[in-house]
Amino acid sequence: MNTVLRAPAQVVELDLDRPGGPWRPGFTAPVRPQGPVVALVRRAGRPLGLVAVGPDRPSQDGPAGPSTGPSAGPGPDPERLRRRLVEAAERHLDAGPPAAATPVARPAAPPSGSAPLVSVIVCTRGRPTLLGDSLSALLRTDYPATEFLVVDNAPEDDATERLVRALDPDRLRYLREPVPGLARARNRGLSAARGEVVAFTDDDALADPGWVTALAGAFRADPRISCVTGLVVPAELDTEAQAAFERYCGFGKGFAPRDWSMRAAGDDPLFPFAAGRFGTGANMAFRTAVIRGIGGFDPATGAGTPTRGGEDLLAFLRVLVAGHTLAYRPDAVVWHRHRRTMAELEAQIQGFGTGLGAYLTAAVTQRPGLLADLLRRLPAGTRYALRRAGAGRTGRGHLNGDGGGNGSVNGTGTGTGTGTGDRDPGAARLGRLELRGLLNGPFSYLVSRRQDRRFRSEDWS
Structure with a gap:
């Protein structure tokens, strides 16, 4: 059942x-x-x-x-x-x-002398308890050539700096970004990174010990790959809000590796605009030269701005339209601690919608030639998304139980709430909140761009 x-x-x-x-x-x-x-x-x-x-x-x-x-x-x-x-x-x-079975070992960490340096960036704002757990997990990495940068975004006190200094000052570099906004914080870390590869995770995520090794291995295996995302699974399911998040969308993208490029669009009529299917900002890495070459992250997007998100999606799209390959590798595992209360969850889902609308607005604003392509793909893309949603009603977030409490969570859901509203109480409300945010996204992006211009004209040092 x-x-x-x-x-x-x-x-x-x-x-x-x-x-x-x-x-x-x-x-x-x-x-x-x-x-x-x-x-x-x-x-x-x-x-x-x-x-x-x-x-x-x-x-x-x-x-x-x-x-x-x-x-x-x-x-x-x-x-x-x-x-x-x-x-x-x-x-x-x-x-x-x-x-x-014939076991297939995951990629082993290379010898320290041959391992390219990977810069791991964690952006945070006022959450030292969560951050401490996240950094402790990162320090257990099995990759031999890693630098860790902690970007303190618009701090109100020195709690984060004190934590970093106390935890491991020799391995952790503390950076401060005074202007609020996750994209700005990511760019601050990017500007200071010394690695050939730059990897990002969040302060509410726990990286697997082999996370950096798996990311670096994907880049080494194929020089065409310029962005790698990985598997994100829940670190805890203590509250109903956390379970509701997994039922509604979750961050998981399945357990099979995938590659995308403009040379091979596949069967998704919304490609490359459905960037949420490629991965999430809690688990992503780029060749440093490539992400710098496309301008980093748009400071008018991201948490901490009126757009509330979308900076990761826009970066994925920019990488693809620049002619690079984006890869998803489930061996690169990060455990995410979801919001614990329904109020936090509802705010997060509405923010997802706002970020999606802002991302699409930013994409066509910065590259007007994409607008015609997006409009051309929308009718077929909408039908495709609805079919996937219907097929995903027993997908991610559902246990295919045998009556004795056993089952699987197969990771094949769609990443949208449209497929579970008739089965999961509360999903319909989350869907409405996400749609409300989506409709507000374009306006939020325009407001955020004006705000960004004002910040640029002021001295925040």
Whole structure:
């Protein structure tokens, strides 16, 4: 039967070729969840998909004992839970038993002498607690040639600077961008980056230890690739708002690698304008020379401005129309901590709509020749999106359960809310909020451009 994803559920990960587990995201510690579990399943490090199992039940293997927390004290038998997760993966992810499979290892980190420098940029504004967790995860990277830049955007105090200095001043560089706006903060980091590749993640995201290695490997494998995005999975599903986000859209783009270029548009009639399908700003990287060559990020877009987003989408589009290849590589994993309250979620979804409308306005404003192409693609693109939405009603965010609480989250949803409104209470409201934001996007972009011109004429040093 088909069961809609609900919270709370503990997010874990499991590697079919690694003994033990399940583990906390990033394989930081083993866990003994007490309730429903959603697991990222890997084989030899490569992500295969997400599976879910319901609460463990007493069996002939032994009862589940009491516990004082999600991973403390005696609790559900971890071996039994592992078996249940493995069985779910074999049913839903075409993951055969380990003995019948030939493991394919994810790319290994290159020797330090041959590894190109990667500059990792984290932009933040007034969230030192989240930032501390994000930086701690980044410092566990297995890539040998990495510099970390923390851009403090329009800070009201020195809390972020003190955190960076205390955490690891030798490996973390603190930068300050006084003008509010995520695109401006990204550009500040970009201007200071020394790496051949520049990677971006958010202060509410936890990078996998192999994240930088996977990104760098994609660039090394194909010189035509100038932008790489990666898999974003939820770090927690503690609240109904977090589960609602996954049901409505989520950040996941599936578990199969993909490449896009203007030379091979594929079957999507909205290509290249549906840039949200390529990835998200929480997990993206560029060849530094390329992103600088296209002008960086538009400062009139992004969180912290009237547009509330869209700077990442516009960068993806700019890379493509400049003749480069954009690649999605699910081996590059980032865990994202979604908004915890419904009020925060609703504001975020409306902001997504505003950012989308602003991005499209910016695209045709900066390159008027794109307008005719966009208008030509809209009718067929709208029909295509609606078909995908209908097909995705049992896609990402839904557990294809077997009646016993097991299932898969297959990552095939559309990234829009239009496909779940008739099945998920609350999705219709989120869809209306996103549409409201979309309609306001063009006006917001024009306001933001005027604001940006004013900022440029003032001294913010």
